[in-house]
Amino acid sequence: MADVVLQGIEKKFGSVLAISNLNLEIKDGAFVILLGPTGAGKTTTLRLIAGLERPDSGDIKINGHSVVKNTPAQRNVAMVFQQYSLYPHMSVQDNLAFPLRSPTLNFSEAEIKSKVNEIAEVLQIKDKLNNRATALSGGEMQRVSIGRALVRNPSIYLMDEPLSSLDAKLRADLRLELKRIHAQVGSTLLYVTHDQTEAMTMATQVGVLDKGQLVQFGTPREIYEKPSSLYVASRLGLPRINSLPADLFSGAPRGAIKMGLRPEHILQGKGKLASVIRIEHLGDQTRLHLSLEGFNIVTLTDSETKLAVGDKIKIQPNNALYFDANGNRIE
Amino acid sequence: MSKSSISEPTRGFKWIAAILVAFYSLVTIMPLLWIVATGFKSSADSIAYPPKITFQPSLEGYVNLFTTQTRQTKEFMAANPPKNWYEEIVHSKGMVIAGPSRFGERFLNSTIIGFGSTFLSVLLGTMAAYAFSRFRVPLKDDLLFFILSTRMMPPIAVAIPIFLMFRAVGLSDTHAGMILLYTAVNLSLSVWLLKGFIDEIPREYEEAALIDGYTRFQAFYKVVLPQAATGIASTAIFCLIFAWNEYAFAVLLTSGTAQTAPPFIPTIIGVAGQDWPAMAAGATIFLLPVMVFTILLRRHLLRGITFGAVRK
Ligand SMILES: Nc1ncnc2c1ncn2[C@@H]1O[C@H](COP(=O)(O)OP(=O)(O)OP(=O)(O)O)[C@@H](O)[C@H]1O
Ligand SMILES: [Mg+2]
Numbered sequence: 038m039a040d041v042v043l044q045g046i047e048k049k050f051g052s053v054l055a056i057s058n059l060n061l062e063i064k065d066g067a068f069v070i071l072l073g074p075t076g077a078g079k080t081t082t083l084r085l086i087a088g089l090e091r092p093d094s095g096d097i098k099i100n101g102h103s104v105v106k107n108t109p110a111q112r113n114v115a116m117v118f119q120q121y122s123l124y125p126h127m128s129v130q131d132n133l134a135f136p137l138r139s140p141t142l143n144f145s146e147a148e149i150k151s152k153v154n155e156i157a158e159v160l161q162i163k164d165k166l167n168n169r170a171t172a173l174s175g176g177e178m179q180r181v182s183i184g185r186a187l188v189r190n191p192s193i194y195l196m197d198e199p200l201s202s203l204d205a206k207l208r209a210d211l212r213l214e215l216k217r218i219h220a221q222v223g224s225t226l227l228y229v230t231h232d233q234t235e236a237m238t239m240a241t242q243v244g245v246l247d248k249g250q251l252v253q254f255g256t257p258r259e260i261y262e263k264p265s266s267l268y269v270a271s272r273l274g275l276p277r278i279n280s281l282p283a284d285l286f287s288g289a290p291r292g293a294i295k296m297g298l299r300p301e302h303i304l305q306g307k308g309k310l311a312s313v314i315r316i317e318h319l320g321d322q323t324r325l326h327l328s329l330e331g332f333n334i335v336t337l338t339d340s341e342t343k344l345a346v347g348d349k350i351k352i353q354p355n356n357a358l359y360f361d362a363n364g365n366r367i368e
Numbered sequence: 369m370s371k372s373s374i375s376e377p378t379r380g381f382k383w384i385a386a387i388l389v390a391f392y393s394l395v396t397i398m399p400l401l402w403i404v405a406t407g408f409k410s411s412a413d414s415i416a417y418p419p420k421i422t423f424q425p426s427l428e429g430y431v432n433l434f435t436t437q438t439r440q441t442k443e444f445m446a447a448n449p450p451k452n453w454y455e456e457i458v459h460s461k462g463m464v465i466a467g468p469s470r471f472g473e474r475f476l477n478s479t480i481i482g483f484g485s486t487f488l489s490v491l492l493g494t495m496a497a498y499a500f501s502r503f504r505v506p507l508k509d510d511l512l513f514f515i516l517s518t519r520m521m522p523p524i525a526v527a528i529p530i531f532l533m534f535r536a537v538g539l540s541d542t543h544a545g546m547i548l549l550y551t552a553v554n555l556s557l558s559v560w561l562l563k564g565f566i567d568e569i570p571r572e573y574e575e576a577a578l579i580d581g582y583t584r585f586q587a588f589y590k591v592v593l594p595q596a597a598t599g600i601a602s603t604a605i606f607c608l609i610f611a612w613n614e615y616a617f618a619v620l621l622t623s624g625t626a627q628t629a630p631p632f633i634p635t636i637i638g639v640a641g642q643d644w645p646a647m648a649a650g651a652t653i654f655l656l657p658v659m660v661f662t663i664l665l666r667r668h669l670l671r672g673i674t675f676g677a678v679r680k
Contacts, residue, residue: 089575109578116579122572126594139581185580 039100039192039225040065041086046095048081048249055081056249059095063193063242068219068226070236070257072272073246079229080119082246083195086227088112099192110141115186119197119229122182123170129181130166133157136189156184159214161207175202183211187218193225200235208232212239233275237261245269267364270297276324276335278358279303285332286354290367293359300324303336308353313344327352400655406648414644428457429645433471433636433653437463471650474632479657480543481628482612485550489607490600492551493558494566498588500559501566502574512560519556524616531620541622549621550611557610558603565599566592601668605661612658629654 041063048056056078063069071079084090086097088109096103104112115136123132133153137144144152157163160180165173173181183199200208216239219226230236236243237257244254245268253265257273264270270278279300283293286309311334315326323342327334329352336352344350359367377385406414408425431454439462448464450456458465499505500512530549531540539545569592577587593600619631633650636643 087579089578108583109575110581110583113581114579116576118572118576120570120572122570122576124573124576124591135577136580140583140586141581185576189581 040067041193041225041227042096042098043082043086044096044098046082046085046092046097048078048085048090048092054249056085056092059249059251061244061251061254063225063227065225066223068216068228068239068241070240070243071227071229071246072231072236072243072260076248077246078249079246080197081249083116083197083227083229086112086193087114087116087195110139113141113192114195115189115191115193116195117183117186117197117199119201123173123178123185125169125171127170128166129157129162129168129170129173132170132181133166133184133188136185142189152188156188159187159218160184160211176204176207179203180207180211190222190224193227196226196228198229198231200230200232215239233273236273243273245272263366264297264358265366267295267297267358267360267366270358270366274299276300276337279332279334279336281332281334283359285309285330286357288354288357290359292361293367294362295360295364296354297358297360298334298354299356299358300336302354302356303334304353304355305336305338305350308351310349311352313346313348313350315346316342316344403648403651406644407652409645409648411643411645414648426457426645427454428461429643429647429649431457432643432646433649434469435465436467436469437461438466440464469636470632471629471636474627474629475653477543477622477626478612478628478630478654481546481550481626482608482657484543484547485554485611486604486608488547488551489554489558490562490604493555493562493603494593494596494600496555496559497562497566498592500563502571512563515556515559518552523553527616527620530617534621541624541626543626546618546622546626546628549617550607550614554607554610558607561603561606562596562599565596569595597668601665605658605665605669608661609658 041061043059043061046056046059047054059078059082061069061082071082073079081090085092088104088107088111092105097105099112099114123129124135127135130153133156134149136142137149137152153166154163157166160183162177162180162184165177165181170178170181179199179202183196186194186196200211203211212235215226218224219239228235228239240257242254243257243260245252245260247268253260253269255263260269261273264273267278267280271280279298281296281298283289283296285296289296309329311327311329313325314328314333316338317324317326318340323338323340325336325338325342325344327336327350334352338344361367405423407429408427409420409423410426410428413420413423413426414429435454435458437458445459445462445464450459455465496515500508505511534540534545534549539548573591573595574584574587577591578584582590613630614628615630618628622628622631629650633647633654636646636650
């Protein structure tokens with residue numbers, strides 16, 4: 038259990054600037070989620086903290102001590118790799134026991150066995166313990182690799198899209214399980230995901246990365262309700278926020294160029310006339326694709342809707358977000 | 369397999385392939401069978417013309433290979449009847465066994481030098497290959513090319529300088545000298561072969577081990593080595609085959625203490641001219657270790673390489 042501080046981190050791969058001037062403070066016991074499109078530097082951030090990469094400049098502190106010169110083993114972190122890499126020549130059991138058998142720890146075989154069994158239970162892979170690591174499905178491999186991180190008590194857990202290849206039910210189960218472990222053990226977690234539900238339900242804070250820079254850091258609600266820019270606003274929310282010209286509707290503040298309109302922030306029944314171009318029934322929500330003066334807008338409606346393609350409805354923004362020419366939000 | 373399978377060759381094609389393979393194996397294995405057979409022939413049968421396919425098997429060749437013999441007077445022979453089966457064989461030719469031959473020693477030399485240099489080539493090769501594969505080594509490409517370039521000329525081209533060097537530093541006709549030489553010749557092969565294998569092992573495995581609390585060397589030992597087993601096994605076989613069969617340097621640099629079997633076998637002279645059965649017996653025994661070694665490691669060669677646990 039520890040707090041982690043990144044100060045002015047910069048990391049280049051050849052001429053590619055993967056991370057630039059990254060400052061991040063992860064409090065002891067925090068569950069921080071990193072969001073960002075592909076190539077934003079999320080994995081690189083985790084690898085820097087783990088000690089698999091050296092920063093070109095800046096400092097990384099764990100529990101107040103600079104660790105940039107330490108080996109991964111000395112930093113005592115656990116990591117779930119994006120490309121989960123089980124040791125192919127070992128059984129699932131041995132894969133899970135491998136971190137516990139490390140020379141830095143000193144567990145008896147009986148303790149190792151009970152810890153491995155406990156984790157296997159949690160991850161629902163108990164019946165696969167004797168399989169070879171290669172004789173598993175993708176989702177099972179992913180769970181073993183989560184298990185390999187969870188068997189230990191590191192100063193911080195780093196998880197790179199750990200639930201990405203699981204089915205919806207297992208994902209929901211493990212989401213709860215991770216939350217429970219986090220709450221129970223009070224561990225510090227840094228977690229990468231593209232999944233909105235994971236970000237909104239698990240995180241104590243969300244950090245949004247753009248091209249190697251941290252553009253906003255705050256609670257999930259802050260990120261969702263008060264995004265600092267249109268870029269951040271479009272990281273969260275499904276369907277995505279509608280990005281429209283600010284003057285499409287009246288009421289834009291001075292200097293606003295763009296308006297961000299979340300699907301649930303569109304009132305139906307008054308305002309401007311838009312025509313329905315598509316209706317998607319997703320089960321839990323029904324999406325309405327509209328066209329207004331040549332702009333596509335997505336909003337939600339109830340599943341019993343009588344609307345059909347070609348119908349016209351009136352819409353009006355409610356709680357729109359406004360952004361200036363640089364994409365920054367105007368209060 | 370169903371008829372619709374597109375990857376499965378047709379039955380007729382399989383037959384043709386099988387016949388071709390059988391024919392080729394026959395052609396390549398004939399000389400070998402001939403040598404093994406000759407080892408069990410009597411001297412007369414071994415040079416009979418036309419060559420004999422069927423013959424009365426005899427262990428004369430093997431007895432000649434392992435013993436030195438002298439001719440004795442009739443009285444001596446009568447006074448000392450043979451005490452066991454191999455004395456009997458020698459006796460029937462009118463000779464007695466004077467003592468063991470040098471073959472055992474030479475065979476032991478071959479074993480020490482062959483396996484010793486194989487072990488060193490593979491050990492050094494694995495570590496060098498790992499370093500070249502994983503670390504930023506200054507002048508990496510040039511070094512690798514330099515290592516490869518030692519293979520570009522026939523080793524025998526440097527035989528004279530090596531002969532002079534070995535004589536100057538006292539390595540001539542020593543086990544250490546031969547092990548050193550064969551290791552040096554084999555290293556380029558082993559570094560390059562093993563680098564190829566280690567390059568194929570994803571770094572994520574070691575990175576995972578580093579994070580799991582292991583040092584770089586422990587990660588290498590526990591994670592990389594087991595997965596490089598296939599490469600190590602095949603490299604070891606290639607190195608052993610070279611060191612085991614090497615003839616030119618062995619003739620030039622060894623004469624007694626460290627002489628290996630290949631230069632020794634042709635020097636086996638029988639009572640009247642070349643003793644073909646003894647030479648064939650020597651060659652047969654000489655073949656065995658490499659064969660056994662290869663068969664023992666075959667499991668590793670054939671085992672599928674298990675790269676399946678990293679999501680690509
Ligand atoms: N070993 C490397 N060598 C060269 N460039 C690299 C290396 N690792 C990462 N990069 C570059 O650094 C940038 C950030 O990569 P990173 O893997 O951190 O992205 P990411 O946010 O994890 O993306 P994704 O969501 O696709 O996993 C990318 O432009 C990538 O091409
Ligand atoms: Mg990544």
